[in-house]
Amino acid sequence: MKKTSMMYVVDLTKIKGDGDFPCPYCGAVISPEDKTENAYVIREVKMEADDELRELVIKCKGCGSVINITGFDLQ
Numbered sequence: 093m094k095k096t097s098m099m100y101v102v103d104l105t106k107i108k109g110d111g112d113f114p115c116p117y118c119g120a121v122i123s124p125e126d127k128t129e130n131a132y133v134i135r136e137v138k139m140e141a142d143d144e145l146r147e148l149v150i151k152c153k154g155c156g157s158v159i160n161i162t163g164f165d166l167q
């Protein structure tokens with residue numbers, strides 16, 4: 093496995109369906125609702141002042157890419 097650490101940004105407001113999306117690099121399905129961390133590990137959680145989730149930084153377990161998830165506010 094290559095040790096690349098690409099950084100991607102995924103905007104959930106542009107994702108159709110229930111929020112699942114494929115990893116931009118390796119295509120592994122990532123579900124932000126999935127707290128088991130089978131497909132990814134959470135590296136950072138950024139909250140708004142009112143405790144609303146604003147941004148999630150995860151790392152894909154498949155390829156090691158860092159993915160910055162935004163757009164949670166349209167849930």
Ligand SMILES: [Zn+2]
Pocket residue numbers: 115116117118119120152153154155156157
């Ligand atoms: Zn990946």
